[in-house]
Amino acid sequence: MSETFGVDPLITETADRLFSQICDHESIQNAEANGEAAEIWNAFAETGFPWISIGEEFGGSGGTLLEALEVLRLVGYHAAPIPAAETGVLGGWLLASSGQQLPEGVVTVLPNGSEDLLVTRNGDHLTLTGRGLRVPWARAAEIIVVPIQVEEQTFAATVDPGDCQITPMTNMAGEPRDTVDFNQVKAFAAPLPSDVNLQTFRFRGALSRTALMAGAIEKMSQLTVSYTNDRVQFGRPVAKFQAVQQHLVWGAQDAALARMAAETAGREANRGDGAFEIASAKLIANQAAARATKACHQAHGAMGMTQEYPLHHLSRRLWSWRKEYGGDAEWGEWLGRIAISQGADGLYPLITGGSAALT
Amino acid sequence: MSDLTEDQIRSALESILERRTADTRLTTMGAGSDDLEAGRRYLADTVAEGWHVPTWPAEYGGRKASSSQNALIGSILREFIVPDLYPFAIGLGMVGPALLAHGNSSQQEKWLKAIASGTSIWCQMFSEPEAGSDLANVALQAKLDGDEWVVEGQKTWTSRAMWADWAICLARTDPAQPKHKGLTMFAMPMAIPGVEIRPLMQMNRDAHFSEVFVEGARLSDEWRIGDVGEGWRVAMTVLAHERAGGGSRGGGDGSTRGAHIPTWISDLQALPTPHNAIWDDAVMGLYSHDAVSRWTMQRASDEARSSGSPGPAGSGAKLRTVKSYKGRAYLANQSSGAYGMLQDGHGYIELMTAPSMSIRGGTDEIQRNILGERVLGLPGEPRLDRDVPWKESRRGLI
Secondary structure (H helix, E strand, C coil), X not given: XXXXXXXXXXXXXXXXXXXXXXXXXXXXXXXXXXXXXXXXXXXXXXCCHHHECCCHHHCCCECCHHHHHHHHHHHHHCCCCCCHHHHHHXXXXXXXXXXXXXXXXXXXXXXXXXXXEEEEXXXXXXXXXXXXXXXXXXXXXCEEEEEEEEXXXXXXXXXXXXXXXXXXXXXXXXXXXXXXXXXXXXXXXXXXXXXXXXXXXXXXXXXXXXXXXXXXXXXXXXXXXXXXXXXXXXXEXXXXXXXXXXXXXXXXXHHHHHHHHHHXXXXXXXXXXXXXXXXXXXXXXXXXXXXXXXXXXXXXXXXXXXXXCCHHHHHHHHHHHCCCCCCHHHHHHHHHHHHHHHCHHHHHHHHHHHHHHCC | CCCCCHHHHHHHHHCCCCECCCCCCCCCCCCCCCCCHHHHHHHHHHCCCCCCCCCCCHHHCCCCCCHHHHHHHHHHHCCECCCCCHHHHHHXXXXXXXXXXXXXXXXXXXXXXXXXXXXXXXXXXXXXXXXXCCXXXXXXXXXXXXXXXXXXXXXXXXXXXXXXXXXXXXEECCCCCECCXXXXXXXEECCCCCEEEEEECECCCCCCEEEEEEEEEEEEHHHEECCCCCHHHXXXXXXXXXXXXXXXXXXXXXXXXXXXXXXXXXXXXXXXXXXXXXXXXXXHHHHHHHHHHHHHHHHHXXXXXXXXXXXCHHHHHHHHHHHHHHHHHHHHXXXXXXXXXXXXXXXXXXXXXXXXXXXXXXCHHHHHHHHHHHHCCCCCCCCCCCCCEHHHHCCCCC
């Protein structure tokens, strides 16, 4: 596994080794059948990995956002069925940013924040009513975090899942994406600093998915190269046929492209804003996922369509992740607006300078 | 039989079938459906006058129709509700025509009418773990023992095996011959001792594919289709009919005659996604592609019927039809926004099925090879194993 810029290789090695041990084909299949993977989560939590990039004073493990994204890349690479992003760089980030302590267990977030809810203020508490859709692992969460905007101020509201009605739903990959109904639910709300708001949360969500997707595409490409070298037809490994090699090239290109985009976005986000890089990276990852899943499935032939072969763990996750925190249309439109607003003379500086060129 | 007019066909069909409307929803390729009865009823209702397989002889469930009559009947049938005939498709579209071409008269008598009337379901035991795209590499062996053949080996990707009464089974009868030459085709009853079926679960949760293990099953020589050593020729007939879409009449995308908007478009319109110019362009592109695919498919199957043997046009038709199916599945998923990531999202089954369309029934790569070599006259792939005994070439020569 190649090194990732700005990340201690020890983190890459340790996380990769851990997932190789606890996250095999059978345990992923079981997680899908049971709607949870407590053993995988516990082993993962034991190492402190879920809380990298969260300050120790809030119950986190310390470290940088780049390191947290590296762990997410490996979660994607191993198709680990756990709420790593929700607990750390999304929910954990909102909690710590608003000065709240992290719980010991799973944290999840409402992907659309308060957009789907009616919020009323009662003294120092908020009351939430409405329905949150496609909430990752709500059924297993100790706390649900809801980013809420009231006038100019954004709050991180925390809700006890026990106060909500949770209907289990699953994404295409069989991971929990539950429906959460709030009926006059009381929430404690702590104000967030001005640079953490619903928009930056949306970008943060996209960044987390980009890291997961980069890992999954890379693994998918590797599986495909190895399968086509083993599979013999017409007297030679099918990887010797140019028509098959074309698919392998698509898979490898898209893996490299998605990882490059994810790392660039992570680096810029770690440095400060990174909005342009994150939007670009999510769009690139979405498109790479669409191309690479086609190419890798095609090169695998019928074997790739079976439950017993692991390709579907990756392709189904990719098809789900590319829709979370913004599909092609949303980020394409955002980037289009930015590009247009820079004018013709601003386009090249935008492409070469990225977010830094936006003032 | 003398030719019927369009109105005569329509009124005859009207008395036995229900008309399709803009709202008619039909499943595709068996995914998500296990219903054998609707197809069985339809075939039982249409067999007496030979509406479903019009070109077959009347005594076998057809009406000895000319190819132009057949095309006309086919297009009028699209106005009616024809259930998903996925379970019956191998018999109707592939085994039937192969029996007409290669079977003897007692075999035709024994099997064709039962296929046309829906009383017997067939599956196709061709692919094996080491013989997919390279079908001629099959290893399942049949050895003559007295006047019976004893069969040993394994097949895979056998769709419909769990429903089937019979299989058309490609077996190796002479391992000392080069791979294409030592093959023989058999009909095999699925319920005899020594045949075991294990379902294979697909990523779309469909379990219509199976592995079939055969251990010492005994086949009567009367069930051999074509001469010993002629199995590849029979297999080519079966596959050519598969590409030409032989069995696919019925089911499908719900496209109807006249000005109706196809159901896949009205379903898309109902989704809460912004319908802008880009979306319109994608839908229109698919609609046109779809229409041309349908005509290509029709031309391929008409050509096949009039010449008696399907040609490479079927490969072109298959490539186009697959592109249509995948395009519709991807667009539906894209149009459903974040909701489309859930298992109960719109078009979930179709999306999970989409990758398999360009794999099953001969991959896109195999179809393009056929077109390249047989239509464009491009140089063939090097065939290293052409004159080598199969028992030496089977594990690969490089």
